[in-house]
Amino acid sequence: xxxxxxxxxxxxxxxxxxxxxxxxxxxxxxxxxxxxxxxxxxxxxxxxxxxxxxxxxxxxxxxxxxxxxxxxxxxxxxxxxxxxxxxxxxxxxxxxxxxxxxxxxxxxxxxxxxxxxxxxxxxxxxxxxxxxxxxxxxxxxxxxxxxxxxxxxxxxxxxxxxxxxxxxxxxxxxxxxxxxxxxxxxxxxxxxxxxxxxxxxxxxxxxxxxxxxxxxxxxxxxxxxxxxxxxxxxxxxxxxxxxxxxxxxxxxxxxxxxxxxxxxxxxxxxxxxxxxxxxxxxxxxxxxxxxxxxxxxxxxxxxxxxxxxxxxxxxxxxxxxxxxxxxxxxxxxxxxxxxxxxxxxxxxxxxxxxxxxxxxxxxxxxxxx
Amino acid sequence: xxxxxxxxxxxxxxxxxxxxxxxxxxxxxxxxxxxxxxxxxxxxxxxxxxxxxxxxxxxxxxxxxxxxxxxxxxxxxxxxxxxxxxxxxxxxxxxxxxxxxxxxxxxxxxxxxxxxxxxxxxxxxxxxxxxxxxxxxxxxxxxxxxxxxxxxxxxxxxxxxxxxxxxxxxxxxxxxxxxxxxxxxxxxxxxxxxxxxxxxxxxxxxxxxxxxxxxxxxxxxxxxxxxxxxxxxxxxxxxxxxxxxxxxxxxxxxxxxxxxxxxxxxxxxxxxxxxxxxxxxxxxxxxxxxxxxxxxxxxxxxxxxxxxxxxxxxxxxxxxxxxxxxxxxxxxxxxxxxxxxxxxxxxxxxxxxxxxxxxxxxxxxxxxxxxxxxxxxxxxxxxxxxxxxxxxxxxxxxxxxxxxxxxxxxxxxxxxxxxxxxxxxxxxxxxxxxxxxxxxxxxxxxxxxxxxxxxxxxxxxxxxxxx
Numbered sequence: 100x101x102x103x104x105x106x107x108x109x110x111x112x113x114x115x116x117x118x119x120x121x122x123x124x125x126x127x128x129x130x131x132x133x134x135x136x137x138x139x140x141x142x143x144x145x146x147x148x149x150x151x152x153x154x155x156x157x158x159x160x161x162x163x164x165x166x167x168x169x170x171x172x173x174x175x176x177x178x179x180x181x182x183x184x185x186x187x188x189x190x191x192x193x194x195x196x197x198x199x200x201x202x203x204x205x206x207x208x209x210x211x212x213x214x215x216x217x218x219x220x221x222x223x224x225x226x227x228x229x230x231x232x233x234x235x236x237x238x239x240x241x242x243x244x245x246x247x248x249x250x251x252x253x254x255x256x257x258x259x260x261x262x263x264x265x266x267x268x269x270x271x272x273x274x275x276x277x278x279x280x281x282x283x284x285x286x287x288x289x290x291x292x293x294x295x296x297x298x299x300x301x302x303x304x305x306x307x308x309x310x311x312x313x314x315x316x317x318x319x320x321x322x323x324x325x326x327x328x329x330x331x332x333x334x335x336x337x338x339x340x341x342x343x344x345x346x347x348x349x350x351x352x353x354x355x356x357x358x359x360x361x362x363x364x365x366x367x368x369x370x371x372x373x374x375x376x377x378x379x380x381x382x383x384x385x386x387x388x389x390x391x392x393x394x395x396x397x398x399x400x401x402x403x404x405x406x407x408x409x410x411x412x413x414x415x416x417x418x419x420x421x422x423x424x425x426x427x428x429x430x431x432x433x434x435x436x437x438x439x440x441x442x443x444x445x446x447x448x449x450x451x452x453x454x455x456x457x458x459x460x461x462x463x464x465x466x467x468x
Numbered sequence: 469x470x471x472x473x474x475x476x477x478x479x480x481x482x483x484x485x486x487x488x489x490x491x492x493x494x495x496x497x498x499x500x501x502x503x504x505x506x507x508x509x510x511x512x513x514x515x516x517x518x519x520x521x522x523x524x525x526x527x528x529x530x531x532x533x534x535x536x537x538x539x540x541x542x543x544x545x546x547x548x549x550x551x552x553x554x555x556x557x558x559x560x561x562x563x564x565x566x567x568x569x570x571x572x573x574x575x576x577x578x579x580x581x582x583x584x585x586x587x588x589x590x591x592x593x594x595x596x597x598x599x600x601x602x603x604x605x606x607x608x609x610x611x612x613x614x615x616x617x618x619x620x621x622x623x624x625x626x627x628x629x630x631x632x633x634x635x636x637x638x639x640x641x642x643x644x645x646x647x648x649x650x651x652x653x654x655x656x657x658x659x660x661x662x663x664x665x666x667x668x669x670x671x672x673x674x675x676x677x678x679x680x681x682x683x684x685x686x687x688x689x690x691x692x693x694x695x696x697x698x699x700x701x702x703x704x705x706x707x708x709x710x711x712x713x714x715x716x717x718x719x720x721x722x723x724x725x726x727x728x729x730x731x732x733x734x735x736x737x738x739x740x741x742x743x744x745x746x747x748x749x750x751x752x753x754x755x756x757x758x759x760x761x762x763x764x765x766x767x768x769x770x771x772x773x774x775x776x777x778x779x780x781x782x783x784x785x786x787x788x789x790x791x792x793x794x795x796x797x798x799x800x801x802x803x804x805x806x807x808x809x810x811x812x813x814x815x816x817x818x819x820x821x822x823x824x825x826x827x828x829x830x831x832x833x834x835x836x837x838x839x840x841x842x843x844x845x846x847x848x849x850x851x852x853x854x855x856x857x858x859x860x861x862x863x864x865x866x867x868x869x870x871x872x873x874x875x876x877x878x879x880x881x882x883x884x885x886x887x888x889x890x891x892x893x894x895x896x897x898x899x900x901x902x903x904x905x906x907x908x909x910x911x912x913x914x915x916x917x918x919x920x921x922x923x924x925x926x927x928x929x930x931x932x933x934x935x
Contacts, residue, residue, distance in 0.1 A: 120506030127509065169700070170640055175707040175739070226572075238568075245563045257565050261747055264571035264864065294869035295571060299747040303705060427738040429869040433892055450875040 173303035180306040180420040182330040184323065185213060189306035190256065191323055192421070194221045195313045196292045196414075198229050200236035201466055203316035209244065213323040215253040221300040222313075223261040223292050233313075234262070259300050263292050282380050283439065290430035290440040293414070301424060308424055310417045310441075317341070317464035318416060325461065326418035329406060332453035333423060333445065335359050337397055338415035340465045354394030355465040357381040358413030358442055359457045365389040370437045378439045381411070396459035409457045410449070411442035416463045419448075426451050569747035576750040576862040578774040581612055585750035586700070587767065588863065589619045590740050592733070596757045597632045599908065601652050603757040604639050605687055608648065612767040614697040620744035622705045624736050636704060644698040649691075671911045671919055674788035686761050707739055727820035727881065734872035734882035737856070741866060752866055754859040760786075762858065762905035769903065770860040773848055777895040778861040778887070780854045782839050785907040790918070796836030797907045799824040800855030800884050801899050807831040812879040820881050823853075835899040843902030851899045852891060853884035858905050865895050 111118045181187050191213060195204075211218075222237060224230040237260065244252045265288070293310070301308065307327055311318075315338070319325060326334055338356035343349075358381055366388035370379060379386055393409060419428075428451055431443035438446050445455045562568065577583040591603070610617070623633045642648040672680070709732055741752070753767055762781075763769060770779040783798035800823055808830035811821065821828045835851060856872075870893055873885040880888055887897050911919065 116503040116506040119510055120502060123506065123509040123512075127512065169698075170644060170702045170704070172637070172704045173706070173743070175705055175743070241566055242562065245565050247563060254565060257567070259747065260566070260568045262568075262570040262572065264575060265868075291868050295867040298742050298745050298867055298869075299569075301742050303703075303743040425739045425742045426735050427871045427874050429871065432869065447875070452875075 175303060178304070178306060178421075180327070180422065182328045184307060184327040185217070188217060189327075190217045190219065190304050191307045191309055191327075192219045192221060192300060192302075192305045193309045193311055194293070194296050194300065195311050196289060196296060197222045197233055197237065197313035198225050198227070199313065200233040200240070201314060201316055203466065204313055205240050207316055207318055208311075209252070210320050211318075211322060212320045215255050218255050218323075219257040219259070219300070219305070220255055221259045221261070221296050223263055223296040225263045225288075225292065226265075230262070234260070261296060261299065263295065265291055283378055286378075286380075286440040287432040289414075290432035290443070293430045293440070294432075297424060297429065301421060305421045308419045308421055310414050310419065312415050312465075314466040315415055315463050316466045319461075319463075322416065322463070323418070326416070326458075329404070329456065329458070331406070331418075331456045332420050333412065333448050333455040334406075334418050335393070335409065335412040335455075335457045336416040336461045336463045337393055337457065337459050338413060338465055339394075339397070339462050340467055342467050352462070352464070354392075354397070356413040356415045357392050357394050358411055359393035359409055360388075360390040360411045361393075361408065362410040363388060363390040373437055376434055377437060378434045379437050380439075381442075393457045393459050397462070398460055401460040403458070403460045405458065405460050406456050407459055409455045410445060411438065412445045412455060412457065414441040415465065417441070423448055423451070423453050428453070567747075571747065571864075571867065574748055574750045575864055576771070578772045580750060580771050581616070581768055584613075584616060585771075586748055587612065587617045587751040587753055588744055588746070588749040589617050589753050589755060590622075590737070590744060591619070591755050591757055592622045592624070592736050592740055593632055593636070593757055594624055594736075595626050595630050595632060597630060597635050599758045600632070600635050600639055601655065602760065602908070604643065604648060605652065606759055606762060608643070608695050609691070609764040610767060611692055611694055611764045614694055614699045617699050618701045618703070618744070618746075618749070619699050620703045620705065620740055622707060622736055622740040624706070625708050625710070633704070633706060640702045640704065644702065646696050646698065649696055670923065671788055671909075671915065674790060674919060674922075675786060675909070676789050676793045679786050679793070683761060692764065703744055705740060705743055707736070709735055726822040726825075727876075730820060730822070730881040731874045731876075733856075734885070735874035737872040737882065738874060741871065745863065745866060749863040752861050752863050754856055754861075756857045756907075758908045759857065760906045760908045763903075766858065766905070767860060769845075770900075773898060775896060776848065776898040777865050778854065778859060778890050778897040779848070780835070780851070780857075780859050780899045781903045781905050782835055782899070782901055783855060783857045783907055784836065784839070784904050786909050788909075788911075788915070788919070790922070791915070796834070796839070798855035798857050799834050799836055800853055801835035801851055801887075802830075802832040802853045802884075803850065804852040805830060805832045815879050818876045819879055820876055821879050821884075823884075835901055838901045839904065840902055845900065845903045847902055848898040848900055851897045852887055853880065854887040854897060854899070856883040857907065859883070861890075862895075865890055865893075868893060870895065 179187065180189060184191070193208070208220075220241075224234045224237070241258050241260070243249060245254055245258060297308070307323070309323060309326070318336070322336075326336065337354075337359065339352045340355040341350060341352055344351040360381060366379065369386065369388060373379070379388060381388065381390065381392065390411075393407065396407065398405075428444060428448040430440050431447065432439070435443040436446050448455055574585075576585055580587075589607075596603070607619070621636060623636065626632050639648060639651070642651045737754070745752070751767075751771065766781065770781065773779055780801055782801075783796075784794055785797040786794050802823060808821070811828065811830055815821070821830060823830065823832070823834070832853075835849070838849075861870075870886065870890045872882045873889065874881070877885040878888045878892075890897050
């Protein structure tokens, strides 16, 4: 047995607390002065460091002392979008251009049953007075859900909120929105918003992108699983609206989004007569395209999984495989084959070789003003 | 056998005090203050260090291991620079998982470097192992603050025995730890010493002496301050699109194959961009790996044209002396012509016009041909099509949907369609005819045959003169 002869160590063994106390005091003092940085990061440098110590400095906005390695690798060959999305842990990006914040929209979003840690949210808000209001409400709602103090709510993986950089039309009231002359400009603006949101939030781990308009207030809870389950590159639900029928004195539903359609000969003929700068928009008596509109194909007794091929889609609830966007399919803000925004997107997806589908009997509901 | 005397029996010989354990009776009735205080402090310390503030930490974003490579080095989630955000006048702390950006902050300034604009540097790679040292030296040579540059690589469709990805991993790790220059220099020494030189290097002796001297100087010290500094971040993506076209000079440049090839390249560029672009990027700089020499300040030089949104330099390449020393290389930067538009009108929806081939006489003005050796480097002209060797564009251009069409768009694909698309959406596309970057020279089959013929002639002359 080795007898430790050092007097200091001997002293420590004899009176351990006499040694421990000053050491612990020293640690405490250091802790209070230097503070603890929160945020568990694997890197040597934490961009999120927030010093809570007594003498903490205000954080630098741009990191100055860079870590030695900040390298990440992604094997995109292993990234897939399969019908068994939840089972395969596929990440979904839900994107909603938002000019008005509806509580029902948010409540509906929170009711979705797809695992939240696999969902990322993206919002883009226009630079208008309406946008300011929406942003404030949105901020409140997301902070409530994501706050670490709120242990009741599961957290979304990430939420990105953007403020649009280009000028927007000031008024978004229903009547104004739908004036034909305003449509082209408004939809061009929407297209830019969608693209800005999409290309800055889609990442190397995203398998699906769900475009969900901010004024869709009611969808099935299993929306994501249902749409992904059809395993189509682009698939759109049928958008209706609940209203109170004054004549029959009962609650009823009516079609709302007419942008899901199948091309017709008449539509093509009209397109060929137009100048390059003109666009065709559905639902206006001025341009009678006689295109079969998915809105009219709804059968209340039909199979909810019935699919139909489409040539144009709206933006109400569209599930897109991330690869389609990565290949370049975006929302043209200019006349693209005389189409614009979401319908132009469907055309672009088809030009890239992807098929576009719709579910006529699968309903989601738009807000009723 | 010696034994410590531990019994308390008194002996004749006084035993030294320290051998006896201290009697507990010594403490007497004094209250044990110090031990209690110490114990309390210890518990407090343990509590603060390990248990406090756990609620403030959110779990890091779960990244599926199935997606990441096994060779993945540190992969911290790169967060933003705006966690204390003023939304509507109130300064609030957002939880880690929420990010807020006002895209108006990232429109790009003409003096971006001083305004700390963050740049995304995109480099597509395919079978590029041999040019990686060259590419990295060029990257280190960039004078734009490395701490403001995010780099993104896409490695795609490499052949079986190619080691582009592995070499890239090695070099980027070295780059970020500041040891890359050392590594590259030692590799170069190694090659010289072992005397490995293939017959394909024979052409070097046929190049213009002044040019060779220039290249040698460009890659020798002293280097500027920024040279060995690490970059803000590096992302490496792998994706195979199923390209089966060869990468040899002749394979690449066959006209029939161009359309398909360009569409696939467009797809690759779009994948790289969409995965790497973040809301806080102000600029995107596309760079090919096989540039031999270019000014280190190229990003600042291209950035200062505030009226333009997409800016490209001129791209030439050096040639052996017997072929004229130099020639225009990138013919994809041009101004549209009436003839070109007419040609497009008569082509099918899916036909892709490619420049520089007699099959498609467009009579366009090419940036490459209007170069003057001593021209004003700040002269800029409007373009319709651009080449992809070196493009600086505002991130806003890409945010609004401009990309490299992988389908036939206005009878073009990839970078030229990109130029057309940008113009269609109202952006200004410009080229600098007298600001040149130099592509490497890769001898074609014909060139190599010429060289071997000259070599044989030389040998014959030596033999006849020697004998």
